Amino acid sequence: MTTGKGRKDLPTMMDVARTAGVSKSTVSRAFTQPGMLGAETVARILEIASSIGYVPNHTARALSTGRYGNVALVVPDVANPFFPPLIRAAQMEADRSDFCVFLGNSDESWRQEDKLVDRFLSQVEGLVLCASRLTDERIRAHALKRPLVLVNRDVEGIPRVLIDSAIGVREAIAHLAELGHKHIVYISGPASSWSNQQRRAAVRLGARQHRLEVSIVAARVPSYESGRAVVPDILATGATAAIAFDDLTAQGIMTGLADRGVSVPADFSIVGCDDVLGAATYPSLTTVSNRSDETGRAAMSLLLDMLGSRAVGDARVTLDTYLVVRNTTAPPRR
Amino acid sequence: MTTGKGRKDLPTMMDVARTAGVSKSTVSRAFTQPGMLGAETVARILEIASSIGYVPNHTARALSTGRYGNVALVVPDVANPFFPPLIRAAQMEADRSDFCVFLGNSDESWRQEDKLVDRFLSQVEGLVLCASRLTDERIRAHALKRPLVLVNRDVEGIPRVLIDSAIGVREAIAHLAELGHKHIVYISGPASSWSNQQRRAAVRLGARQHRLEVSIVAARVPSYESGRAVVPDILATGATAAIAFDDLTAQGIMTGLADRGVSVPADFSIVGCDDVLGAATYPSLTTVSNRSDETGRAAMSLLLDMLGSRAVGDARVTLDTYLVVRNTTAPPRR
DNA sequence: CTATCGAATGCAACCGGTTGCACGTCAATC
DNA sequence: GATTGACGTGCAACCGGTTGCATTCGATAG
Numbered sequence: 001m002t003t004g005k006g007r008k009d010l011p012t013m014m015d016v017a018r019t020a021g022v023s024k025s026t027v028s029r030a031f032t033q034p035g036m037l038g039a040e041t042v043a044r045i046l047e048i049a050s051s052i053g054y055v056p057n058h059t060a061r062a063l064s065t066g067r068y069g070n071v072a073l074v075v076p077d078v079a080n081p082f083f084p085p086l087i088r089a090a091q092m093e094a095d096r097s098d099f100c101v102f103l104g105n106s107d108e109s110w111r112q113e114d115k116l117v118d119r120f121l122s123q124v125e126g127l128v129l130c131a132s133r134l135t136d137e138r139i140r141a142h143a144l145k146r147p148l149v150l151v152n153r154d155v156e157g158i159p160r161v162l163i164d165s166a167i168g169v170r171e172a173i174a175h176l177a178e179l180g181h182k183h184i185v186y187i188s189g190p191a192s193s194w195s196n197q198q199r200r201a202a203v204r205l206g207a208r209q210h211r212l213e214v215s216i217v218a219a220r221v222p223s224y225e226s227g228r229a230v231v232p233d234i235l236a237t238g239a240t241a242a243i244a245f246d247d248l249t250a251q252g253i254m255t256g257l258a259d260r261g262v263s264v265p266a267d268f269s270i271v272g273c274d275d276v277l278g279a280a281t282y283p284s285l286t287t288v289s290n291r292s293d294e295t296g297r298a299a300m301s302l303l304l305d306m307l308g309s310r311a312v313g314d315a316r317v318t319l320d321t322y323l324v325v326r327n328t329t330a331p332p333r334r
Numbered sequence: 335m336t337t338g339k340g341r342k343d344l345p346t347m348m349d350v351a352r353t354a355g356v357s358k359s360t361v362s363r364a365f366t367q368p369g370m371l372g373a374e375t376v377a378r379i380l381e382i383a384s385s386i387g388y389v390p391n392h393t394a395r396a397l398s399t400g401r402y403g404n405v406a407l408v409v410p411d412v413a414n415p416f417f418p419p420l421i422r423a424a425q426m427e428a429d430r431s432d433f434c435v436f437l438g439n440s441d442e443s444w445r446q447e448d449k450l451v452d453r454f455l456s457q458v459e460g461l462v463l464c465a466s467r468l469t470d471e472r473i474r475a476h477a478l479k480r481p482l483v484l485v486n487r488d489v490e491g492i493p494r495v496l497i498d499s500a501i502g503v504r505e506a507i508a509h510l511a512e513l514g515h516k517h518i519v520y521i522s523g524p525a526s527s528w529s530n531q532q533r534r535a536a537v538r539l540g541a542r543q544h545r546l547e548v549s550i551v552a553a554r555v556p557s558y559e560s561g562r563a564v565v566p567d568i569l570a571t572g573a574t575a576a577i578a579f580d581d582l583t584a585q586g587i588m589t590g591l592a593d594r595g596v597s598v599p600a601d602f603s604i605v606g607c608d609d610v611l612g613a614a615t616y617p618s619l620t621t622v623s624n625r626s627d628e629t630g631r632a633a634m635s636l637l638l639d640m641l642g643s644r645a646v647g648d649a650r651v652t653l654d655t656y657l658v659v660r661n662t663t664a665p666p667r668r
Numbered sequence: 669c670t671a672t673c674g675a676a677t678g679c680a681a682c683c684g685g686t687t688g689c690a691c692g693t694c695a696a697t698c
Numbered sequence: 699g700a701t702t703g704a705c706g707t708g709c710a711a712c713c714g715g716t717t718g719c720a721t722t723c724g725a726t727a728g
Contacts, residue, residue, distance in 0.1 A: 012684060023708050028686060058456040059396050060684035064713045078422040088412040091439045100453055103437035105425045119434055122391040145344055282616030346714055357678050362716060394714035398683045
């Protein structure tokens with residue numbers, strides 16, 4: 001118990017009650033059910049409360065009501081530019097309903113994610129897990145304890161918001177085929193990533209339809225560095241075009257190719273995913289675009305709906321994607 | 335009271351106590367002061383706890399100890415690329431001490447920021463406010479209630495971590511002067527931003543020292559769009575080089591100039607601030623670089639120190655900056 | 669054989685709110 | 699004038715932990 005220490009003890013309901021000459025209960029009601037009290041009583045209490053700087057204690061309230069007024073948002077990597085717009089939108093959506101948002105960075109690790117979720121569980125009403133690295137089993141276990149919404153992870157029975165890259169990837173393959181490419185390579189992302197699996201599958205399928213040869217090169221972590229690192233592997237495949245798991249990886253690849261004197265798009269074509277770099281790269285990147293902010297908003301909104309009424313069954317929202325052709329794709333060199 | 339509803343009631347300490355045949359207190363101690371109990375008792379309790387999926391309730395613990403185990407991090411705009419690395423680093427630093435992090439997006443508005451802080455106050459042990467838009471007075475008022483650390487805001491008596499752009503800006507001016515520029519323009523950011531004030535002052539000072547004429551053009555919000563929007567104003571000044579409040583603004587300006595057929599750096603030189611775009615722009619942006627991640631880590635670390643021992647007086651940490659010369663600066667056209 | 673002591677555990681109050689129920693008051697009703 | 703009901707408020711239990719103090723018990727000392 002840390003009474004003492006001085007200044008850091010906020011005024012409590014009892015303080016207000018005492019100076020107002022009423023009981024705790026009355027003060028409580030003045031805030032939560034003012035209609036139940038005499039009008040002038042309420043006025044007097046609110047007056048006194050604000051004068052001594054009283055704000056109801058969120059924690060105490062949460063404990064007795066079970067309504068925490070908090071939600072958690074967990075992402076693999078805050079600094080991955082795909083997430084900030086999503087985080088921002090989710091945060092603002094939660095804010096509209098007066099919810100506070102915990103942010104967790106799982107650092108691409110399922111252990112870390114599991115730890116965070118456990119830590120959040122007892123102080124939130126629900127959580128949004130983005131691109132979760134957990135097993136289906138763990139996700140289901142957590143979902144049993146608290147309402148849960150997934151982003152870019154498809155677990156049956158758990159509400160989820162999915163960015164359907166398949167559409168955009170299909171467009172990308174068609175685009176490359178049309179340019180005359182015969183052999184492409186997919187640079188994969190984290191193995192446990194649903195997006196990665198979906199994109200890889202879409203590449204395979206599209207390639208078959210267009211009768212293209214397809215190779216796979218693995219970049220474990222989606223980042224500039226790992227993109228740069230896999231360039232030798234990419235060149236070794238003999239492909240003339242690459243579709244990268246995301247824009248960061250694509251950007252790294254571009255640098256790596258430039259280092260080796262391979263010019264884009266003249267010698268090699270590249271397509272990214274996520275469209276997080278805008279037209280900032282040079283050459284500007286052809287990429288599969290999506291609305292990550294809308295994804296965040298939708299996921300949070302879905303979660304809040306669940307908290308309001310238990311009426312969300314097996315929601316599965318998908319948002320579509322589309323190819324944005326810029327300047328990293330061209331016909332293959334003959 | 336929401337007992338019922340079924341599955342959403344987490345197991346409590348009493349549940350564990352009952353099946354272990356001990357009292358609440360003993361279970362509590364098994365988690366917080368295991369040395370006080372018999373070794374086998376602790377083992378049995380932990381065993382049972384994990385088997386029924388018990389996790390101590392963060393909220394209840396916070397209420398009785400006053401140690402919330404939470405901190406808040408408030409930024410003006412999560413999606414501004416300056417912040418994600420900072421947020422990430424702060425988050426991970428907090429995590430090392432088992433703290434959970436609330437994230438607030440003030441949306442560049444002091445009202446929103448004030449609201450968020452109030453909402454956080456009663457459930458965190460301390461807060462980090464980044465580039466706060468609040469008045470000194472409000473900041474001081476909040477600091478009275480909870481330990482507070484500021485980032486890029488200099489209020490005496492409140493611990494703060496500052497990125498000292500002055501150094502890098504000075505280098506930038508020297509660089510431009512050396513190239514032969516005589517008239518430069520500073521594109522300012524949010525008026526209430528400390529960074530902006532500091533940068534503007536540094537530009538003025540540096541320009542005087544190098545006998546350069548200096549104009550100021552205001553871009554209210556730091557973003558690509560507003561950079562693009564102020565290009566006419568910039569050209570109207572007759573300057574031959576610009577230093578922008580941040581890289582986003584600089585990038586917008588580059589696009590705006592390109593739209594008008596002004597070529598960079600041949601016709602016009604540009605320097606950004608923050609170095610958040612890496613070498614991704616074209617031409618790659620000359621900019622004043624800093625370590626925003628280190629800033630986040632330092633601020634959170636400082637806050638945690640304050641929580642541990644009250645021994646942080648009037649801390650004022652500054653991190654320095656340096657000019658990174660890339661390809662948007664060149665001698666002025668004669 | 670008893671006094672003493674330390675280790676292990678239980679009891680109960682407390683943190684700051686919420687809420688079902690009981691109580692008192694006053695006006696309308698019979 | 700006694701009954702009734704609505705209204706405004708207080709009492710006390712409860713949410714799920716923590717912790718000072720009391721209690722129990724076996725072991726060691728006298």
